[in-house]
Amino acid sequence: MINEDRSTWKATRDGYGKGLVSLGRENERIVVLSADLTESTRASWFRDEFPERFFSFGVAEQDMMSTAAGFALSGKIPFCCSFGVFASGRAWEQVRISAAYMNININIGGSHGGITVGPDGATHQALEEIALMRLLPHMSVVVPCDLIEAERATIASAGIKGPVYLRLGREKLPLITDGYEGFEIGKAHIIREGNDLTIIACGIMVYHAIKASDSLKAEGIGAGVINLHTVKPIDKAAILKAAIKSGAIVTAEEHLIACGMGSAVSEVLIQEVPVPVEMVGVKDRFGESGSPWDLIEKLNLMPEDIVIAAKRVLKRKRTT
Amino acid sequence: MKKPDIGKLKEQAKQLRRDILTMLSEAGSGHTGSSLSCVELIFSLYSYKLRYNAKDPYWEERDRFILSKGHGCPTLYAVLAHFGFFLKDKLKTLRQIGTLLQGHPQLGLPGIEASTGSLGQGLSVANGMALSARLDKKDTRVYCLLGDGEINEGQVWEAAMTAAHYSLDNLCAIIDYNKLQIDGFLCDVKDMFELTKKWEAFGWNVIEIDGHDFTQIMDSLDRAEKVKDKPTIIIAHTIKGKGVSFIENKAEWHGIAPKPDELKCALRELD
Numbered sequence: 001m002i003n004e005d006r007s008t009w010k011a012t013r014d015g016y017g018k019g020l021v022s023l024g025r026e027n028e029r030i031v032v033l034s035a036d037l038t039e040s041t042r043a044s045w046f047r048d049e050f051p052e053r054f055f056s057f058g059v060a061e062q063d064m065m066s067t068a069a070g071f072a073l074s075g076k077i078p079f080c081c082s083f084g085v086f087a088s089g090r091a092w093e094q095v096r097i098s099a100a101y102m103n104i105n106i107n108i109g110g111s112h113g114g115i116t117v118g119p120d121g122a123t124h125q126a127l128e129e130i131a132l133m134r135l136l137p138h139m140s141v142v143v144p145c146d147l148i149e150a151e152r153a154t155i156a157s158a159g160i161k162g163p164v165y166l167r168l169g170r171e172k173l174p175l176i177t178d179g180y181e182g183f184e185i186g187k188a189h190i191i192r193e194g195n196d197l198t199i200i201a202c203g204i205m206v207y208h209a210i211k212a213s214d215s216l217k218a219e220g221i222g223a224g225v226i227n228l229h230t231v232k233p234i235d236k237a238a239i240l241k242a243a244i245k246s247g248a249i250v251t252a253e254e255h256l257i258a259c260g261m262g263s264a265v266s267e268v269l270i271q272e273v274p275v276p277v278e279m280v281g282v283k284d285r286f287g288e289s290g291s292p293w294d295l296i297e298k299l300n301l302m303p304e305d306i307v308i309a310a311k312r313v314l315k316r317k318r319t320t
Numbered sequence: 321m322k323k324p325d326i327g328k329l330k331e332q333a334k335q336l337r338r339d340i341l342t343m344l345s346e347a348g349s350g351h352t353g354s355s356l357s358c359v360e361l362i363f364s365l366y367s368y369k370l371r372y373n374a375k376d377p378y379w380e381e382r383d384r385f386i387l388s389k390g391h392g393c394p395t396l397y398a399v400l401a402h403f404g405f406f407l408k409d410k411l412k413t414l415r416q417i418g419t420l421l422q423g424h425p426q427l428g429l430p431g432i433e434a435s436t437g438s439l440g441q442g443l444s445v446a447n448g449m450a451l452s453a454r455l456d457k458k459d460t461r462v463y464c465l466l467g468d469g470e471i472n473e474g475q476v477w478e479a480a481m482t483a484a485h486y487s488l489d490n491l492c493a494i495i496d497y498n499k500l501q502i503d504g505f506l507c508d509v510k511d512m513f514e515l516t517k518k519w520e521a522f523g524w525n526v527i528e529i530d531g532h533d534f535t536q537i538m539d540s541l542d543r544a545e546k547v548k549d550k551p552t553i554i555i556a557h558t559i560k561g562k563g564v565s566f567i568e569n570k571a572e573w574h575g576i577a578p579k580p581d582e583l584k585c586a587l588r589e590l591d
């Protein structure tokens with residue numbers, strides 16, 4: 001059950017910070033690189049405990065990414081920290097060559113992903129990272145839905161040979177995966193199964209997917225929920241199984257619909273089990289200033305928006 | 321290390337130039353002027369300065385060389401083959417389908433320390449290796465060769481600041497200062513003005529040399545090693561296309577390979 005008491009909620013960036021510290025204690029090879037956003041990305045927690053393994057780059061994301069390659073090629077396991085927009089966008093071509101093409105163990109913690117950055121507005125609200133990063137060969141892309149999952153994903157990413165992008169958020173979220181022990185990069189977390197449709201969500205939208213599923217249940221509609229924390233490599237088996245069982249899919253993400261997680265799911269479905277799909281996400285626009293939850297409402301990322309999409313997809317399911 | 325005989329180096333450099341031109345001509349494409357420009361620089365590093373084991377290219381105690389101007393790789397390939405990292409026969413496969421000798425250096429070919437070719441990134445990679453060596457308390461030295469047009473890239477200056485900030489005296493950058501880039505002379509394409517002053521202002525130790533003079537190159541590499549608390553950059557004045565009269569100093573020879581008749585003429589000059 002989700003604890004709705006907001007005082008218990010925590011941000012995924014905090015899970016990243018915790019993950020870095022526990023990695024640092026276990027493994028001498030971990031190094032952390034930061035581009036002048038050390039507090040915000042929680043890289044500071046690592047820096048304070050392991051100052052000799054922390055490297056400051058100033059506002060120079062491109063330099064940071066390529067330097068990470070030098071570390072990785074010398075047997076270190078670097079984690080690069082910045083905001084999602086800059087880590088994935090400003091330094092995209094450096095990530096392309098240094099991390100993806102060389103296929104080495106570079107990990108990127110892009111915090112402040114999504115619209116829930118809030119008042120800083122569009123320049124700081126990353127809505128494109130899933131697209132930019134999943135496009136790159138060898139790159140893994142993980143979008144944790146809560147602090148616990150973020151910590152696990154951070155620790156797991158150090159053990160993956162190739163590069164990993166971790167999309168992290170600033171907004172506090174309920175601890176959805178509390179008590180779930182099966183986390184593994186590349187393996188979807190099946191929260192509940194449903195006979196009528198399945199909602200596939202990542203990040204903050206997992207919370208809203210569960211709420212949407214609850215209200216659909218009250219109307220007699222069985223909506224499964226999958227937490228697709230790993231957008232790449234995508235868990236085909238879990239997606240296809242849900243499509244076959246429920247016959248309709250709704251995807252939900254705090255990201256542009258174009259080329260995001262929903263698109264990745266659709267790429268799987270269209271080729272193997274082409275059931276109707278509806279996508280909830282940001283529709284070809286930039287973000288804007290506002291409080292996080294006001295923006296979620298304004299950009300139609302609420303549980304009600306998922307419910308509307310579910311009803312649309314059910315209609316299409318019946319007519320096909 | 322004992323300095324190799326200069327006369328012998330010169331003879332070998334001539335042979336390397338022949339290898340480079342032949343391999344480019346067989347490939348039918350590639351960067352002729354850029355490769356001929358850095359023969360003495362790369363050959364000196366491998367003949368005199370770098371610690372490596374061609375039979376064990378990933379030997380932990382080796383020094384590192386990053387060819388940031390990745391398009392100059394025919395020269396690196398020829399030098400690596402000369403020192404036995406792989407068979408010289410492989411040079412024929414340059415740019416062919418399925419080869420490890422990619423159009424720009426790729427990890428996987430013995431002796432290649434980083435994939436390069438997208439200009440502006442190599443110095444940062446070299447910094448990462450230098451920082452890592454320091455963390456491991458190793459005396460590894462890291463060398464990085466940059467193009468003079470390449471340093472138009474903002475990232476090079478980000479990396480310059482990083483190296484100086486971390487006082488990376490185990491790092492030595494070299495600029496192949498041939499005054500040409502693709503569109504023409506640096507001063508017309510984008511004037512870099514006084515390079516020495518720029519690098520000094522960024523906190524580097526600067527040495528200016530003739531980049532085709534083996535004695536000067538080897539001396540500068542020795543001097544770089546002795547500098548403490550600062551990275552060193554060797555600004556090596558070079559001639560793009562060096563060694564072949566009709567290729568020298570011609571922007572149009574930046575990125576093309578000699579046709580068979582041109583190869584014949586070029587090889588005759590290098591007899």
Ligand SMILES: Cc1ncc(C[n+]2csc(CCOP(=O)(O)OP(=O)(O)O)c2C)c(N)n1
Pocket residue numbers: 353354357389391392437438439440466467468469470471496498500501502560574
């Ligand atoms: C980021 C990037 N932009 C453009 C190119 C295309 N390019 C290849 S070589 C070159 C000019 C390089 O000139 P310089 O660094 O002076 O090298 P050299 O004269 O030694 O060939 C350019 C623009 C590239 N490889 N990478």
Ligand SMILES: [Mg+2]
Pocket residue numbers: 467468469496497498499500501
């Ligand atoms: Mg040049």
